[in-house]
Amino acid sequence: MVAKVKNVGQPPLNLTESLYVTELVRGLLTTNRHFWRNWLRRKDTATLEYPDRKRPYSPRWRGLHRLMLREDGSPRCVACMMCSTHCPANCITIVAREHPDPAIEKVPASFEIDLLKCIFCGYCEEACPCDAIRVDSGVHAQPVYGRDEAIIDLADLLSRGSQSTSKQGGRSL
Amino acid sequence: MPVLTIDSRQVEVEAGTTILKAAAKLGIDIPVFCYHDGLPVAANCRMCLVEVKGAPKPCPACEVQVRDGMEVLTQSPLVLEARKAVLEFILLNHPVDCPICDQAGECVLQDHYFAHSAGPSRIQVRKVHKAKAVPIGPNVMLDKERCINCTRCVRFCREITKTSQLAQVQRGNHTEITVFPGRQFDDPYSLCTVDLCPVGALTSRDFRFRKRSWLLKSIPAVCPECSRGCNVWVDVADGQVWRVRPRENQAVNRWWACDQGRLAFRRFEGQRADRALVDYAPRDATRAATMAAAATAAGRLQTIRSHGGRVVLVLSPMVSLEEGYAALRFASVILGEKLVLLAPRPDGTADSLLRTVDANANRTGLAKLAGLMGFEVADLGGFFASPAAVEVAGLLSVGAEYPVPPLPPGAKMSQAVTLSHCLDPVADKSTVLLPIPAHFEKDGHYVSTAGLVQRSHQALPPAEAVAQVHSLLSEMASKMGGTLGFTDLPSVRSAALSLAGTGEGSHA
Numbered sequence: 001m002v003a004k005v006k007n008v009g010q011p012p013l014n015l016t017e018s019l020y021v022t023e024l025v026r027g028l029l030t031t032n033r034h035f036w037r038n039w040l041r042r043k044d045t046a047t048l049e050y051p052d053r054k055r056p057y058s059p060r061w062r063g064l065h066r067l068m069l070r071e072d073g074s075p076r077c078v079a080c081m082m083c084s085t086h087c088p089a090n091c092i093t094i095v096a097r098e099h100p101d102p103a104i105e106k107v108p109a110s111f112e113i114d115l116l117k118c119i120f121c122g123y124c125e126e127a128c129p130c131d132a133i134r135v136d137s138g139v140h141a142q143p144v145y146g147r148d149e150a151i152i153d154l155a156d157l158l159s160r161g162s163q164s165t166s167k168q169g170g171r172s173l
Numbered sequence: 174m175p176v177l178t179i180d181s182r183q184v185e186v187e188a189g190t191t192i193l194k195a196a197a198k199l200g201i202d203i204p205v206f207c208y209h210d211g212l213p214v215a216a217n218c219r220m221c222l223v224e225v226k227g228a229p230k231p232c233p234a235c236e237v238q239v240r241d242g243m244e245v246l247t248q249s250p251l252v253l254e255a256r257k258a259v260l261e262f263i264l265l266n267h268p269v270d271c272p273i274c275d276q277a278g279e280c281v282l283q284d285h286y287f288a289h290s291a292g293p294s295r296i297q298v299r300k301v302h303k304a305k306a307v308p309i310g311p312n313v314m315l316d317k318e319r320c321i322n323c324t325r326c327v328r329f330c331r332e333i334t335k336t337s338q339l340a341q342v343q344r345g346n347h348t349e350i351t352v353f354p355g356r357q358f359d360d361p362y363s364l365c366t367v368d369l370c371p372v373g374a375l376t377s378r379d380f381r382f383r384k385r386s387w388l389l390k391s392i393p394a395v396c397p398e399c400s401r402g403c404n405v406w407v408d409v410a411d412g413q414v415w416r417v418r419p420r421e422n423q424a425v426n427r428w429w430a431c432d433q434g435r436l437a438f439r440r441f442e443g444q445r446a447d448r449a450l451v452d453y454a455p456r457d458a459t460r461a462a463t464m465a466a467a468a469t470a471a472g473r474l475q476t477i478r479s480h481g482g483r484v485v486l487v488l489s490p491m492v493s494l495e496e497g498y499a500a501l502r503f504a505s506v507i508l509g510e511k512l513v514l515l516a517p518r519p520d521g522t523a524d525s526l527l528r529t530v531d532a533n534a535n536r537t538g539l540a541k542l543a544g545l546m547g548f549e550v551a552d553l554g555g556f557f558a559s560p561a562a563v564e565v566a567g568l569l570s571v572g573a574e575y576p577v578p579p580l581p582p583g584a585k586m587s588q589a590v591t592l593s594h595c596l597d598p599v600a601d602k603s604t605v606l607l608p609i610p611a612h613f614e615k616d617g618h619y620v621s622t623a624g625l626v627q628r629s630h631q632a633l634p635p636a637e638a639v640a641q642v643h644s645l646l647s648e649m650a651s652k653m654g655g656t657l658g659f660t661d662l663p664s665v666r667s668a669a670l671s672l673a674g675t676g677e678g679s680h681a
Contacts, residue, residue: 080272081385096382102305106273106382129272 062120063138064152065113066160068131075158076168077132079108083124091117092124111154115141131166133157175241180248192234192245193221201247204256204285206263206371207323208235211428213332218263218323220285222255223247231255253289260290266301266346267372268318276373278386282321301346309351310338310358312378312432313367317349320374326350326366333429334526336360350374362526364432368418379436380416384408393420395619395629397491397534397612398434401527402621405430407438407613407632414438414613414632425621431528433521441611444596447636450606458638463607467645470590470605471652474567477588478508478653482566484588487514487553488543489572490533492642493617493629495662496609497539498669499643500571501546507655508569513543516553516575529622534612538620538673545672554578571642572609573599592642607645610635616662618670618677626670628677 016022038045048055068076079096097109122135137160144150176185179196186195191214196203206218214236222231226244231251246252263282271277303317322341327350330339338358342351352358367377389408396403396417403426406418417438419430448458449466456462474484486504488497504510521532543550556562557578566585573593580586591603594611609615614635618628643657643665650657659665670676 078273079382080277081388082272085385085387098306098382105270105306 057138061138062122062135064115064141064160065118065124065133065135065157066137066162067111067133067154067157068164069158069161070168071163074104075107075111075132075154075161076130076164077108077111078104078106078130079111080106080129082127082129083133086123086127088121088123089117089119091115108154111157113152113157115150115152116147130168131164175239175243177239177241177243177245179245186239188239190239192223192225192232192237192239192243195239196223196234196245196247203234203247204289205235206281206285206321207325209325209369209428211333212325212328212369215324215328218321219259220256220263222252222259224249224251256285256289257292260286261292261295263321264290264294265296266318267321268300268302268305270319274316274319274373275376275381275386276319276370280373281371303347303349308378310360310363312436313358313363314376314378314381315350316374316376317351319372320350321372322348322350323371325369325371326375329362329366329369330360333365334360334362338363339366361431361433361524361528362429364435365419365429368428377416379439384410384415389415391418392613392630392632394613394632395534395627396430396434396437397619397629398431398437398532399521399527399529400531400533400536400622401426401529402534402619402623402625402627403430403434403527404627405434409613409632412633425623425625425627426527429527431526433528438613441595445611445636446593446596446600446606446608446639448608448638450600450603452604456638458636460638460640463638463640463645464648466605467607467640467648468652470588470607471649473588473605474508474569474590474649475653477567480566482585482587483510483564484508484567484569485510485512485514485556485565487516487568487570487575488539489570489575490515490517490536490539491574491612492535492539492572493615493619494535494538494542494626494669494673495617495665496571496615496642497535497542498546498672499646499657499659499665500569501543501548502657502659503646503650504569505546505548506657507650507653511548512551512556513548514551514553514556515540515543516570516572518574519576531622535619537622537624538618538626541620542669542673557581570599570603573597575599577602592645594639608636608639609642609645610639614639615641618666620675624680626673626675626677626679 070076079094081094084092084094091114093112095109096106099105099107124133125135174185175188176183179199179201182199184195184199193203203221205221207215216233216236221234223234224246225232305316307315309315324341327339327341331337338352338360339350341348343349364377367375388410391406391408394405394407396405404420404422406420407414408416417435419426419428421428449456449463451466451469456466477484486500488500517536518532520530523530540550562581563583567588570591573591573595574597577598589603590605591599592607592609593600594609600606613632616631618626620626647657659668
């Protein structure tokens with residue numbers, strides 16, 4: 001397909017424009033108009049008095065990841081690596097370890113998400129067979145001073161976790 | 174010879190061939206669990222059922238032999254129904270814990286389920302649960318409820334290694350694989366059962382939970398642990414080796430490999446030579462620093478040579494033909510020597526299946542190469558015990574891992590330059606240590622004890638400061654005012670192989 005090209009010319013300045021002063025006054029009038037509008041707190045003001053007022057979130061806003069918990073408070077995650085395999089940004093690093101209970105068998109020894117790489121697409125949540133990872137906490141990623149601080153770990157992910165209503169697989173039928 | 178029809182296609186095979194093999198000749202794939210080319214037929218999984226015209230019910234293709242004029246259907250409604258039923262039966266008590274199962278991604282049950290059934294379970298009662306994560310031996314973990322009772326592992330231990338360490342006990346739903354009371358599954362080939370197991374019932378304790386199978390990339394290589402030269406797949410990911418599996422080669426190792434060879438890649442974990450050492454002081458972990466150390470070594474050897482001293486080449490029979498050729502060329506052109514000292518690893522334990530007594534990967538090849546290049550081959554230990562050793566002022570070792578013999582009394586030895594991949598006792602005695610790639614980090618040819626020339630491919634890139642033997646020796650040669658006549662690995666390879674008159678797959 002040939003891309004459509006629209007040529008945008010630069011029209012020559014007319015007499016009033018080339019005089020400079022008239023355009024200066026026009027610009028100042030625009031500034032003044034906004035100044036008085038904001039001063040009188042009209043409803044169509046484009047800006048918000050942040051942080052006293054906050055813009056409402058979209059219902060689709062996901063926020064930071066969290067790891068859900070079993071009934072006894074231990075992580076539901078079994079370190080199957082489905083999320084890290086599906087992750088298009090390759091931001092999840094999991095190291096698995098043996099769990100002393102053979103009915104659980106496998107748990108994450110470490111679970112790290114690099115928030116600078118993460119694109120918050122939610123594929124990890126879709127891929128998870130255990131309802132262990134969710135991207136629904138609604139919590140903003142905090143600004144950080146160094147790249148290392150943008151990597152969230154297992155404890156941080158579990159701190160936002162809660163119990164899931166779904167049944168953990170394996171020992172049902 | 175009988176002519177039979179499989180799915181309306183005619184094929185002529187030897188009398189006594191099974192339907193499964195006749196179908197394979199036509200490229201028709203019949204799904205199996207319990208059948209394996211290397212094991213006796215058990216025909217207990219019933220996955221390979223096919224329809225034979227005139228037979229009262231479906232027949233197992235792995236067991237039934239062909240007849241002249243036989244008509245076989247592998248895709249008829251009856252066969253598809255039978256496969257679906259077999260899978261439903263096998264999955265009745267299977268825990269379907271794929272997320273935590275190491276076999277996921279390379280599981281025959283997963284593959285067959287998606288290809289032939291893909292139906293939801295109709296079971297309404299509780300599954301029969303059995304013991305999980307049972308360490309039945311030093312290398313193998315057993316999950317009894319994942320087992321589909323194909324008995325491949327039992328037949329392997331009974332027929333191939335003849336240790337009969339595994340057995341099936343109980344019956345019906347409660348059938349399980351087990352070891353005998355008070356015994357361990359310590360067969361030297363126990364990890365072969367992990368490869369044979371079509372599901373995740375037997376898993377490797379070493380590989381357990383370390384990596385998911387779909388993240389691994391497999392590179393064809395040759396096992397260096399003994400002189401058999403078993404063909405292996407090296408599974409790598411994230412710049413490291415995670416496991417080693419046998420690669421089928423009917424002429425060498427068939428489908429098998431020993432546990433010792435598979436786990437050998439962990440031997441040098443934490444003691445790899447990743448930078449040059451000069452007088453035991455580490456240099457920077459950069460390529461330039463390694464080359465500077467090589468120049469230092471060359472200067473020291475040159476000093477010995479200019480004072481009329483003798484520098485002798487010590488060659489480990491673990492190195493490849495390419496490395497051996499480069500070293501021998503250096504010895505003849507630069508050191509003016511016609512003696513090479515072979516420094517083998519101590520003998521291992523042989524068995525009737527694969528393992529040989531000679532624990533060196535390339536002794537046959539290097540001894541032949543040295544002979545062709547006009548070298549006299551002697552043993553390092555024997556030479557050190559002889560009076561001639563007293564006069565040697567310098568040693569150049571290529572490869573290590575050999576026991577260091579004591580120096581003869583009154584020895585004039587002042588320099589020992591070692592090209593090695595590990596920090597072993599040889600490195601401890603070296604005045605200059607130059608890092609070279611470990612076995613799976615290099616591309617090279619090896620000659621097995623049967624004389625077969627085999628190529629082992631590079632599975633991993635070596636560390637930054639590590640340099641190939643031929644580039645280190647070329648650098649040293651140029652500093653010592655000579656040239657070896659090769660520039661890169663392909664030129665070393667073609668020179669070495671054309672001299673020996675061999676190529677990959679040929680007999681040396």
